[in-house]
Amino acid sequence: MKAIVIGGGVIGSSIAYRMSEAGADVTLVESGRVGSGTSSTSYAWVNACEKLTSRAYFELNLAGVKSHRKIADEFKGANWLHRPGVVQWQDAGAEAAGFDEGDFDKLERLTEWGYPAERIDRQTLAELEPDVDLDTFHEDGALYYPEDGWLDGPVYAGAMVLAARQRFGLKLFQGKVVGLLTRNGAAVGVQLANGETLEADFVINSSGRWANEAAGKAEYELPLAPTVGLIAYTASCDTSLRHGLRTPLVNCRPDGAGRILLRANDIDKKVPADANPVPSNVAAQQLLARVKQLMPALEGVQVEAVRTAIRPIPKDGYSAIGPHPALSNYYVTVTHSGVTLAAFIGEGVTAELVHGRDVTEFAEFRLTRFFKD
Ligand SMILES: Cc1cc2nc3c(=O)[nH]c(=O)nc-3n(C[C@H](O)[C@H](O)[C@H](O)COP(=O)(O)OP(=O)(O)OC[C@H]3O[C@@H](n4cnc5c(N)ncnc54)[C@H](O)[C@@H]3O)c2cc1C
Known part of the structure; x- marks a missing residue:
């Protein structure tokens, strides 16, 4: 499978790493430096204890906490996750x-x-x-x-991208996405600001607070309350x-x-x-x-x-993770608490797009809730 991930923040870099590891041919398109977006200006507390408004939101964040511990254990000398309490x-x-x-x-x-x-x-x-x-x-x-602590976002994102490039052939493309390429109701790539295009089977928009600008068209927007x-x-x-x-x-x-x-x-x-x-x-x-x-x-x-x-906050304050209802093969991840959730979103998106397995923790946070009737 060929995939384009838009945005190399903590979330996009996690997805790029896990999807590449699973054998997908991934291109990560980043307009600035990896980790230089909201992920570089965050309190970055990796936690689920502040997410008690719903059991589903707590469980999603708890999965995030566990996933960060797991991925830090997978990297020898991982230096981004601090857990002094x-x-x-x-x-x-x-x-x-x-x-x-x-x-x-x-x-x-x-x-x-x-x-x-x-x-x-x-x-x-x-x-x-x-x-x-x-x-x-x-x-x-x-x-x-x-057991709580925080994450150095840019360090984590950089480590994910470097490891994915070195180990699994991830392509890092410097450029700004200004719209989606579509064919027969499906995303088939991205349009770049310099006029170039990149093609793929799937497009994953992880550009955070800029997600609507990158999507380029009103019908692919997500209601946000930043x-x-x-x-x-x-x-x-x-x-x-x-x-x-x-x-x-x-x-x-x-x-x-x-x-x-x-x-x-x-x-x-x-x-x-x-x-x-x-x-x-x-x-x-x-x-x-x-x-x-x-x-x-x-x-x-x-x-x-x-x-x-x-x-980057969806209108109702909760995460937005999943396929966009208006376009096939187009997947979006926009969320606050993205530092906590990043590693798990990387795992989950890979489970859904590469292995075809729905992730239960994402079920309550689909984009469809914004597009009823
Ligand atoms: C003050 C503050 C405190 C916070 N505290 C916490 C906390 O304690 N715990 C927690 O879990 N979360 C916290 N958050 C939220 C968390 O930081 C964000 O949810 C998270 O960083 C979002 O990551 P991201 O990868 O989605 O976005 P980003 O880090 O913004 O990454 C998006 C990337 O996309 C790139 N990009 C944008 N547009 C384009 C384009 N058109 N083409 C190509 N690339 C593009 C950008 O350059 C950027 O690198 C806090 C946020 C703030 C602001």
């Missing part, structure tokens, strides 16, 4: 400031659904993260996910931070060599799509002030870099 809490001060207090039955549900989680107290937090000001901690304690995300990175510093922390003030985690990655949902909601991604950005400075409140030991640390991204 993640701590999550809300504190009384933040509650007073109007933050969402969250669901305190969460531990019960996670335990019932088999997800490693435990409640920890102040003393345990102090042992895990000595720099955290315990006055910012919630009196009811926090949830600790001892949101803006802003991430600030501190300068390298002598921090003792080791875990991912999800707190009412800020979400933060180590980002290598002493840098700390910062973001917050409530701040994101006020960031305009054309925000200037520079250290002086108001949102970035707010994040810095909050992380210093969380960890006063960071006094004197500055923001070194800022990035913004648009989340």
Whole structure:
């Protein structure tokens, strides 16, 4: 089978790797550098514990978590998946400031659904993260996910593409897709911005937030509800931070060599799509002030870099994975939480397109739900 994958983010690179491994003749078309899209600007928490709105969505994400562990085990020296654990809490001060207090039955549900989680107290937090000001901690304690962690998206995507090229003959094509080539109601390739065309039996659109532009025609579009995300990175510093922390003030985690990655949902909601991604950005400075409140030991640390991204989110907030109802041989993967899901989407798309086996975890997330009548 000859396939074209549009987009070399975490998802497209996973598909390209697994399909090539399964014997398909795959061309990955990427307009920029592999891993340079949304996958390079992500909190990248690989988890299912934040996906409790439906059992099907939880199971899909849990499959994602497991699949990442599996593929990291398959690669000698895999350096992209970090699993030191993640701590999550809300504190009384933040509650007073109007933050969402969250669901305190969460531990019960996670335990019932088999997800490693435990409640920890102040003393345990102090042992895990000595720099955290315990006055910012919630009196009811926090949830600790001892097996959770995050992924370096571009490193992972690059490793998938390199391995697929070296081991299985994947072709990486630098170019921008501007539309689909169709014949008799089926996709037969892609049209590139430079006028060239590439042909294949299947086209898989994994270009994330740009999926509709790459599809090129209104009838092949997917309804999206994108949101803006802003991430600030501190300068390298002598921090003792080791875990991912999800707190009412800020979400933060180590980002290598002493840098700390910062973001917050409530701040994101006020960031305009054309925000200037520079250290002086108001949102970035707010994040810095909050992380210093969380960890006063960071006094004197500055923001070194800022990035913004648009989340690729289908209209109802859930993943869109599967054949496009308007065109045969055209398959789409657009989803938030794409870092968590990438490795499993790679496996699943291969199971469906190469081996002809439907993936149960995808069943609730088909594109058909957007195209009824
Ligand atoms: C602030 C923020 C925080 C997040 N936190 C998390 C989290 O904690 N956990 C989690 O799992 N997810 C998280 N996400 C979501 C996650 O990052 C995305 O779902 C994921 O990166 C999407 O990957 P992708 O491969 O679909 O898209 P991308 O990484 O955007 O890849 C698409 C690729 O397609 C290429 N491309 C685009 N158009 C074309 C074209 N016309 N022709 C050829 N190539 C093209 C691009 O250059 C790009 O490389 C977060 C996102 C943001 C913004």
